[in-house]
Amino acid sequence: MRIIIAGGDGFCGWPTALHFSERGHEVAIVDNCIRREWDKELGTRSLTPIATIQERLAAWKEITGKDIKLYYGDLQDYAFVRHVFEDFQPEAFVHFAEQRSAPYSMIDRDHAVFTQVNNVVGTLNVLFAIKETVPDCHLIKLGTMGEYGTPNIDIEEGYIRIQHKGREDVLPYPKQPFSFYHLSKVHDSHNIMFTCKAWGIRATDLNQGVVYGLWTDETRRDERLYNRVDYDGVFGTALNRFCVQAAVGHPLTVYGKGGQTRAFLDIRDTLQCIELAALHPADRGEFRVFNQFTEQFSVLQLAERVQKVAREMGLEANIEHLPNPRVEKEEHYYNAVHTKLLDLGLKPHYLSDELIRELIETAMRYRDRVDFDVIRPKVTWR
Numbered sequence: 001m002r003i004i005i006a007g008g009d010g011f012c013g014w015p016t017a018l019h020f021s022e023r024g025h026e027v028a029i030v031d032n033c034i035r036r037e038w039d040k041e042l043g044t045r046s047l048t049p050i051a052t053i054q055e056r057l058a059a060w061k062e063i064t065g066k067d068i069k070l071y072y073g074d075l076q077d078y079a080f081v082r083h084v085f086e087d088f089q090p091e092a093f094v095h096f097a098e099q100r101s102a103p104y105s106m107i108d109r110d111h112a113v114f115t116q117v118n119n120v121v122g123t124l125n126v127l128f129a130i131k132e133t134v135p136d137c138h139l140i141k142l143g144t145m146g147e148y149g150t151p152n153i154d155i156e157e158g159y160i161r162i163q164h165k166g167r168e169d170v171l172p173y174p175k176q177p178f179s180f181y182h183l184s185k186v187h188d189s190h191n192i193m194f195t196c197k198a199w200g201i202r203a204t205d206l207n208q209g210v211v212y213g214l215w216t217d218e219t220r221r222d223e224r225l226y227n228r229v230d231y232d233g234v235f236g237t238a239l240n241r242f243c244v245q246a247a248v249g250h251p252l253t254v255y256g257k258g259g260q261t262r263a264f265l266d267i268r269d270t271l272q273c274i275e276l277a278a279l280h281p282a283d284r285g286e287f288r289v290f291n292q293f294t295e296q297f298s299v300l301q302l303a304e305r306v307q308k309v310a311r312e313m314g315l316e317a318n319i320e321h322l323p324n325p326r327v328e329k330e331e332h333y334y335n336a337v338h339t340k341l342l343d344l345g346l347k348p349h350y351l352s353d354e355l356i357r358e359l360i361e362t363a364m365r366y367r368d369r370v371d372f373d374v375i376r377p378k379v380t381w382r
């Protein structure tokens with residue numbers, strides 16, 4: 001299949017691009033590498049040393065003989081996006097290329113506006129380019145479980161059947177997002193749903209939970225193929241952050257009570273899910289929504305799990321309950337349906353002590369790269 005991975009220099013996109021290339025698909029990456037600039041802006045960097053995108057692609061070619069084409073540019077630039085579609089004629093377009101940090105979107109007005117313009121305009125450009133150049137192309141869009149928030153009822157996969165005043169309909173599941181970033185994903189979902197109806201676009205919205213882990217079969221093959229790991233207070237996410245903290249002797253930063261429950265998955269399952277979505281495309285005009293995660297945990301449960309493994313390794317790993325910088329419920333009901341990807345054949349990698357141990361060991365190997373000053377959260381929601 002001819003497949004584009006937009007955001008292919010990022011944490012999810014890079015291993016996904018390699019995964020498809022390894023399986024013999026014709027792969028192109030679209031990225032403007034702006035994520036590396038945000039690291040500079042925030043005075044942080046990946047725990048693992050990462051090669052430039054050009055070095056990464058040259059290494060992949062050297063090791064496997066396989067080519068991955070690079071389109072270096074910004075999805076906000078419509079002429080660029082149109083050129084990519086005309087030139088590559090993709091059968092599928094996997095869209096990871098957004099500003100994905102909730103705290104980054106909450107820094108101030110400029111960062112909120114940037115996040116929403118970057119994400120919403122980028123996705124609109126992709127939709128117009130599909131319509132105008134390759135109308136049969138399947139859009140596989142990364143959404144987020146955070147679009148739904150934490151309602152006091154079960155979360156369905158995209159849609160809910162509602163009875164109201166004697167009538168019944170299947171409607172989009174209500175959205176109560178956590179941040180301006182999560183809101184940008186809701187805006188995207190609405191734009192995509194509308195264009196599926198209006199133009200017959202085929203689209204799959206993957207409402208992904210928090211991704212943890214690092215290593216995939218392809219990225220561990222050579223240092224130049226290593227993936228990034230974010231551990232800072234802006235881009236770092238819960239489990240990976242706790243593992244790095246345990247490795248370097250920083251207390252595990254649980255915000256508030258830690259009863260916040262979220263959906264999680266291993267990065268290897270991100271790759272599997274994208275592949276399953278690509279191999280089983282949505283129909284023309286269909287707006288399909290999958291909840292992409294494998295397990296639910298509270299933040300405190302995760303911290304305790306990391307603490308247990310760390311202590312077996314002789315590390316201290318104290319848990320510190322920090323005042324919650326975010327506005328979110330710290331104790332709530334959470335039960336989200338996630339059967340559609342399992343029905344397509346997903347074989348989950350459930351969270352294991354071995355994975356936690358390997359992440360801690362990786363962080364110990366690169367502990368000299370860890371800057372304590374960027375670990376604590378500095379951005380507040382209020």
Ligand code: NAD
Pocket residue numbers: 006007008009010011012013030031032033034035036073074075076095096097098099100118122142143144145208209210211212237
């Ligand atoms: P990331 O920041 O590591 O990668 C995103 C990539 O997109 C970066 O390489 C960046 O340079 C690129 N990009 C951003 N804006 C762009 C633009 N306008 N034009 C071209 N390239 C652009 O993020 P990630 O962790 O890999 O997440 C990828 C996607 O998956 C995001 O859409 C995110 O919302 C979603 N997601 C991530 C997680 C997670 O835990 N990491 C969980 C759920 C959903």
Ligand code: USQ
Pocket residue numbers: 100101102103143144145146147182208209210211235236237238239241253254255256258260262263299326328
């Ligand atoms: N949290 C802590 N301590 C930390 C970091 C986070 O207690 O050190 C808590 C947060 O308060 C929150 C939960 O852990 O309740 C998750 O936070 P996170 O930073 O791990 O993840 P989040 O902000 O939700 O965002 C991440 C990705 C985003 C993706 C989202 C999926 O950055 O791109 O959309 O996970 S979801 O959470 O399902 O919306």
